[in-house]
Each structure stands twice: as structure tokens, then as C-alpha cells.
Amino acid sequence: MSDNLVIAIDAMGGDNSPRVVIEGLVEASHKNPDVRFLLFGDESKVKPLLNKYPRLKDKCELRHSPEVVHNEDKPSQVIRNRNTSMAMAIDAVRRGEAKAIVSAGNTGALMAISKLSLKTIQKIHRPAIVSIMPHINGRYVMLDLGANTECDAINLAEFALMGNIVAKHALGIERPRVGLLNIGSEDMKGKDEIKQAAQIIKNSHMNIDFVGFVEPHDLPNGKADVVVSDGFTGNIALKSIEGTAKLIMTMIKKSVKSSLLALLALPLLVGVKVKLKKRMDPRLYNGAMFIGLNGLSVKSHGGTDAVGYAVAVGNAIKLVRQDFVATIRDELEHVDLDELSQEIIYDAY
Amino acid sequence: MSDNLVIAIDAMGGDNSPRVVIEGLVEASHKNPDVRFLLFGDESKVKPLLNKYPRLKDKCELRHSPEVVHNEDKPSQVIRNRNTSMAMAIDAVRRGEAKAIVSAGNTGALMAISKLSLKTIQKIHRPAIVSIMPHINGRYVMLDLGANTECDAINLAEFALMGNIVAKHALGIERPRVGLLNIGSEDMKGKDEIKQAAQIIKNSHMNIDFVGFVEPHDLPNGKADVVVSDGFTGNIALKSIEGTAKLIMTMIKKSVKSSLLALLALPLLVGVKVKLKKRMDPRLYNGAMFIGLNGLSVKSHGGTDAVGYAVAVGNAIKLVRQDFVATIRDELEHVDLDELSQEIIYDAY
Numbered sequence: 001m002s003d004n005l006v007i008a009i010d011a012m013g014g015d016n017s018p019r020v021v022i023e024g025l026v027e028a029s030h031k032n033p034d035v036r037f038l039l040f041g042d043e044s045k046v047k048p049l050l051n052k053y054p055r056l057k058d059k060c061e062l063r064h065s066p067e068v069v070h071n072e073d074k075p076s077q078v079i080r081n082r083n084t085s086m087a088m089a090i091d092a093v094r095r096g097e098a099k100a101i102v103s104a105g106n107t108g109a110l111m112a113i114s115k116l117s118l119k120t121i122q123k124i125h126r127p128a129i130v131s132i133m134p135h136i137n138g139r140y141v142m143l144d145l146g147a148n149t150e151c152d153a154i155n156l157a158e159f160a161l162m163g164n165i166v167a168k169h170a171l172g173i174e175r176p177r178v179g180l181l182n183i184g185s186e187d188m189k190g191k192d193e194i195k196q197a198a199q200i201i202k203n204s205h206m207n208i209d210f211v212g213f214v215e216p217h218d219l220p221n222g223k224a225d226v227v228v229s230d231g232f233t234g235n236i237a238l239k240s241i242e243g244t245a246k247l248i249m250t251m252i253k254k255s256v257k258s259s260l261l262a263l264l265a266l267p268l269l270v271g272v273k274v275k276l277k278k279r280m281d282p283r284l285y286n287g288a289m290f291i292g293l294n295g296l297s298v299k300s301h302g303g304t305d306a307v308g309y310a311v312a313v314g315n316a317i318k319l320v321r322q323d324f325v326a327t328i329r330d331e332l333e334h335v336d337l338d339e340l341s342q343e344i345i346y347d348a349y
Numbered sequence: 350m351s352d353n354l355v356i357a358i359d360a361m362g363g364d365n366s367p368r369v370v371i372e373g374l375v376e377a378s379h380k381n382p383d384v385r386f387l388l389f390g391d392e393s394k395v396k397p398l399l400n401k402y403p404r405l406k407d408k409c410e411l412r413h414s415p416e417v418v419h420n421e422d423k424p425s426q427v428i429r430n431r432n433t434s435m436a437m438a439i440d441a442v443r444r445g446e447a448k449a450i451v452s453a454g455n456t457g458a459l460m461a462i463s464k465l466s467l468k469t470i471q472k473i474h475r476p477a478i479v480s481i482m483p484h485i486n487g488r489y490v491m492l493d494l495g496a497n498t499e500c501d502a503i504n505l506a507e508f509a510l511m512g513n514i515v516a517k518h519a520l521g522i523e524r525p526r527v528g529l530l531n532i533g534s535e536d537m538k539g540k541d542e543i544k545q546a547a548q549i550i551k552n553s554h555m556n557i558d559f560v561g562f563v564e565p566h567d568l569p570n571g572k573a574d575v576v577v578s579d580g581f582t583g584n585i586a587l588k589s590i591e592g593t594a595k596l597i598m599t600m601i602k603k604s605v606k607s608s609l610l611a612l613l614a615l616p617l618l619v620g621v622k623v624k625l626k627k628r629m630d631p632r633l634y635n636g637a638m639f640i641g642l643n644g645l646s647v648k649s650h651g652g653t654d655a656v657g658y659a660v661a662v663g664n665a666i667k668l669v670r671q672d673f674v675a676t677i678r679d680e681l682e683h684v685d686l687d688e689l690s691q692e693i694i695y696d697a698y
Binding site (some may be wrong): 135137146149150181183190192211215216217218219220221232233235236237239240241242243244245246247248249250251252 | 359484485495498499530532539540564565566567568569570579581582583584586588589590591592593594595596597599600601
């Protein structure tokens with residue numbers, strides 16, 4: 001399988017695995033016919049499904065894994081177990097057999113095993129969780145969404161560098177505008193590490209279009225293509241956005257249902273519904289990418305369907321096509337963030 | 350004016366002052382006929398307006414202030430100026446002439462002058478900014494929304510105590526459910542100060558219905574009546590919520606406008622629109638309250654109208670009616686958060 005781009009697949013993770021995984025791969029493979037998949041899972045369950053899709057089967061190699069990481073398992077319990085489909089799939093990336101691993105399984109375990117097995121890229125201190133989000137005219141990249149509760153200025157600068165590359169490769173934006181998430185756009189606002197990160201990014205030789213601080217209400221307007229924060233802040237913003245979107249949609253549905261006139265209007269609104277769904281469909285934004293490691297680890301939502309799973313796999317493919325890990329290494333050759341940060345922090349006193 | 354409840358008013362702050370201020374007071378006074386207002390502003394501008402509303406005029410005392418804090422003024426530039434309508438109104442609270450001050454002016458200046466002039470309540474270390482927010486079945490209290498970028502466990506516990514009182518008085522909830530905003534509901538999730546705050550609240554003799562950690566996507570479901578966080582996190586969540594609500598409404602409008610069928614449906618949707626507006630109207634959630642000081646300082650949105658301004662004044666009145674400051678002092682008599690926090694932090698090692 002060495003000539004083609006290979007993605008390792010944990011076929012057992014997720015609510016309806018391995019069915020949704022295989023159906024998702026059918027779609028992903030259709031869009032990316034030159035990609036091969038290395039599947040890990042219970043042979044007795046996965047093989048019959050693969051047999052239903054002979055074209056996909058040609059692109060796959062299935063390896064039996066005797067165990068499965070369950071959603072209830074604590075990361076600490078499963079991190080040393082090498083016999084799970086998840087661990088075996090990650091190990092395929094470590095050994096260089098695959099460039100990325102996709103799993104719809106236990107998030108904490110996927111993070112823990114990925115970190116332990118793949119290790120961070122040289123010169124990168126911390127991995128980050130990245131997602132792609134919708135804004136009014138397009139999409140943006142957001143990180144970190146929860147890998148690191150606390151971050152220093154160097155971590156944030158590294159996230160900016162990595163997020164810039166994700167936006168280029170996954171969104172196809174030639175020169176992404178990169179912003180730091182903050183509670184004000186003025187220079188003196190926010191936490192010290194954010195202010196220092198701004199200095200580091202400005203003074204580094206990173207080739208980044210840095211647009212300064214962005215506030216959460218700027219995100220829906222597309223003010224930045226890459227939004228950088230620590231994992232606690234990013235997770236808070238992400239869950240606030242998701243919760244609010246759900247609340248409003250529920251309120252609208254409730255109001256429509258309680259009005260006879262509005263119910264009469266429903267058939268006329270089909271077009272609006274289709275359009276909104278196209279833009280807001282969470283399946284189209286599926287896949288949290290775990291970056292900064294020697295290999296890409298992608299977490300698909302556990303409850304997604306084939307369409308969502310294919311989106312997660314598709315994003316992984318886009319990033320590895322341009323050899324994401326090597327690109328990060330190249331960019332870091334030109335800059336020494338550690339040295340730069342020491343200068344800037346000394347300057348502040 | 351000593352027999353009645355008195356609210357000090359900065360008549361000059363806000364985009365359309367003093368007109369909106371006076372119109373808002375007409376409404377607030379109508380709902381609270383026993384409240385009196387002590388107005389500070391440019392006499393030549395405020396007096397003619399008051400003359401238009403003789404009933405309100407009877408409830409007001411107007412004092413001339415020669416200067417105004419502008420929106421562009423930096424807090425550091427105006428903090429020592431005692432001749433502005435804002436500073437004079439705050440000073441009325443300091444001297445005990447009024448129990449609360451309402452201003453639609455420069456937020457940073459209002460905070461800075463309020464802090465300097467009113468000082469924190471004894472035993473309270475930090476003031477907090479509170480707002481009232483909508484959830485699917487009602488409203489909740491959220492704090493801190495930006496007064497303190499970084500908070501320790503004691504600050505958070507104090508916010509919980511104060512937020513509990515706000516929910517009781519402003520929302521009329523007998524036993525508010527109080528939660529700490531976090532990125533997970535499990536005990537081990539999040540930052541150290543949040544975990545320690547949970548311990549302090551549980552072990553204190555604060556009479557609080559503590560529901561543990563709440564995540565941002567729980568807020569729209571009304572999982573807690575009081576949501577506590579540091580000011581950075583709270584501000585990020587607030588602006589994420591506001592930005593997303595705006596994005597979705599814009600997307601819906603855009604989709605409706607681009608569909609002829611949907612345009613035909615519009616008349617049938619008037620009822621839905623009215624209902625949504627009633628629940629989501631930002632004017633109904635106007636007024637960020639600055640609490641923890643010896644006196645209440647309320648910031649009305651600068652661009653609101655009379656309805657919004659009246660809401661801000663109404664919230665202030667509800668809190669001071671039950672002598673908010675004295676209630677906080679009473680509750681703190683039973684607990685020594687400092688001592689408690691030392692025990693808990695020692696226990697952790």
C-alpha cells in the first residue's frame with residue numbers, strides 16, 4: 001500500500017460502527033479514488049460490510065483487532081492496551097504505514113493514545129484540536145478546542161503557525177488571515193499570554209497575515225480565517241456557539257408549531273430550510289483534527305452518519321496530501337519561537 | 350429625597366442622551382411609582398425634556414453637571430474628573446443619597462470610577478459584571494462578564510454568592526441553582542481555580558443550591574439559574590452567544606429574501622416573528638450590573654432605546670429594593686471564604 005496515500009481507520013469507534021464507517025468510506029473513496037484505507041476492527045463484523053462494496057474493498061486492507069475502546073472507558077484504562085482497533089490504527093501512523101488516523105470513538109482515549117504514540121513534531125511543544133467552522137460567507141479554522149486547558153505565549157504562536165497551514169490546505173485559502181481570540185481588539189486587552197503571543201507572531205519570521213485580536217462576535221462575520229486560543233477558551237466559545245445555534249432553531253420550531261398561520265406557510269419555506277441546512281448542517285463541519293503530532297489524528301463525531309464521516313476523512317486527506325507534518329517542520333526551520341519569546345518577555349520588564 | 354428608594358442617573362451617557370434616558374425613565378417610573386431619581390446632566394438639555402413629562406418631573410431632582418464622559422475617553426483620563434455627569438451620579442451613591450447609579454455611557458470609565466469611588470463591599474475581593482440572559486424556558490444570571498480577566502477560587506466563590514442573590518432578587522427565583530462554567534461536567538475537568546471553587550462552595554456554609562459544573566451548551570437549556578466564571582471566560586461565552594444569534598438571524602433573513610416562495614410566506618409568519626422577538630429582544634436583557642461594590646452600578650447599552658433603558662433601571666430597582674449590599678454582607682457573616690480556601694488548597698497537596 002506504499003505508493004498511495006494511506007489513511008488508517010478505526011472501524012469500531014462511533015455509535016453505529018462499523019456500518020457508518022464503511023458507508024462513509026464508500027463516499028470518501030468515491031471522491032478520492034487514489035487514496036487507500038488501512039482498516040482495523042472486528043473482522044467478523046467489518047468483512048461482510050466490505051463485501052457489499054467491492055469498489056471500496058479494492059482500496060482497503062482489513063486487519064483484525066481483538067478489542068474495542070468503549071465510550072465509557074477512561075483514557076488511563078486503555079492507553080496501554082495495544083490490541084484495540086483504535087490503538088492499532090494509531091500505531092499504523094506511528095510506523096509510517098499511514099499518514100492519518102480517523103476514529104469516531106472515545107475522544108479522550110484517541111487524544112491520549114495519539115499523544116503517547118505519535119509524539120509532538122520536533123519544536124512543537126503542544127498538540128492542538130482544530131475544527132472547521134461556518135461563517136457568514138465561508139469557513140474558518142479554529143484551534144485549540146480543548147487539548148490544552150492552559151497555554152503560554154509560545155503554545156499560542158505555534159497554534160497560529162499550524163492553524164495557518166490547516167487553513168491553506170483544508171480550506172484552500174492562499175493567505176489566511178490569522179487572529180488571536182480575545183475579549184477586546186485593543187492592544188492592552190486580555191491576558192498576558194495572549195498579548196505576548198501577539199508580539200511573538202508579529203516579530204517572528206513566520207510568514208503569516210496576522211490580523212491581531214478578534215472577539216467571539218467577529219467570528220460569524222469571517223473577520224479571520226484562523227482563530228487561535230487556548231483549549232479552555234476555544235472549548236467555551238465552541239460550545240457557546242453550538243448551544244446558541246440549537247436554542248434559536250428550537251425556538252423558531254416551537255413558535256412555528258404553535259401558530260396555525262405559520263404552519264400554513266411551511267410548504268413555502270422549504271427552499272429556506274434547504275439553504276439553511278446546507279450552510280449549518282453539522283455533518284459538513286464534522287471532524288476535529290488533532291494536530292502537532294507526527295501524523296494526523298482525526299476524531300469524527302460518534303453520532304454522525306456516512307455523510308459526516310466522509311467529511312472527516314476528506315479533511316484528513318486534504319491535509320496529508322500536502323504533507324502537513326513536513327510543512328510544519330519546514331516553517332519552523334525559519335523561526336525559533338523559544339528564543340523569540342524570551343526576548344519579548346524580557347522586553348516587557 | 351430620603352424616604353423613597355433613590356436611583357442616581359447619568360443623564361448624559363449613551364448615543365441619544367438625554368432624550369432616551371428621560372423617555373426610559375418615564376416608563377421605569379410608571380412601573381415603579383415609589384422610586385425617585387436623582388439626575389445629573391447638562392441642565393439646559395435635560396430640563397426642557399423633563400418639562401415635557403410633568404409626572405416624571407415630580408419624581409426627579411436634577412443637578413447640573415458641567416462635563417460629560419465621552420465614549421472615546423480613556424478611563425485613565427477621566428477617572429479623577431469629578432465634574433462629569435457620570436462621576437457626580439456615582440458620587441451620589443457613595444454619599445448614600447442614592448442606592449444605585451445607571452449610566453448608558455463609557456463602560457470602562459463607569460467601571461473605573463465606580464470601583465474607585467464605591468469600593469468593594471467588606472470581605473468581597475473583586476466586583477463582577479452581571480447580566481441576565483434568556484434560556485429556553487426563562488432567564489438566568491451570568492457573571493463575571495469582564496470585570497476580572499483572571500480570578501482565583503475565592504473570587505469565583507464570591508461571584509457564586511453574589512449571583513445567587515441577584516437571581517433571587519432580580520429573577521424572583523426562591524432557590525436558584527448555581528453552576529460553575531467549565532468545559533466538562535466531570536470533577537476532574539477544567540482549570541484548578543474552578544475545581545477549587547467547587548470545593549469551597551460545597552464546603553462553605555453559603556446557603557446555595559450548587560449544581561456543579563455547567564458547560565456553555567447547557568446554558569440555553571436552563572440547567573442553571575446562575576452561571577459563574579472569570580471575566581475573560583464569561584466575556585468569551587457572552588460574545589459567542591451574541592455573535593451566533595446574530596449570524597443565524599442574518600442567515601435566515603438572507604435565505605428568505607432570496608426565495609420568492611418564502612417572501613410569499615412572510616405575512617403568515619408575523620406571529621412567529623412577534624413571539625421570537627419577545628423572547629430574543631436584546632432590549633429585554635439590557636443592563637450589565639456592576640456588583641460587589643458599596644452600591645450598585647448599572648451600565649445600559651449605549652445604543653438602546655427607552656424600552657431597553659427602562660429594563661436596565663428596573664433591574665437596578667429590583668436589586669436595591671431588597672438592599673442587595675446588606676444581603677451580601679449578611680451572607681458573608683456566616684462564612685469565611687479566605688480561611689476555607691486555605692484549608693482546601695492545603696488539602697490538595
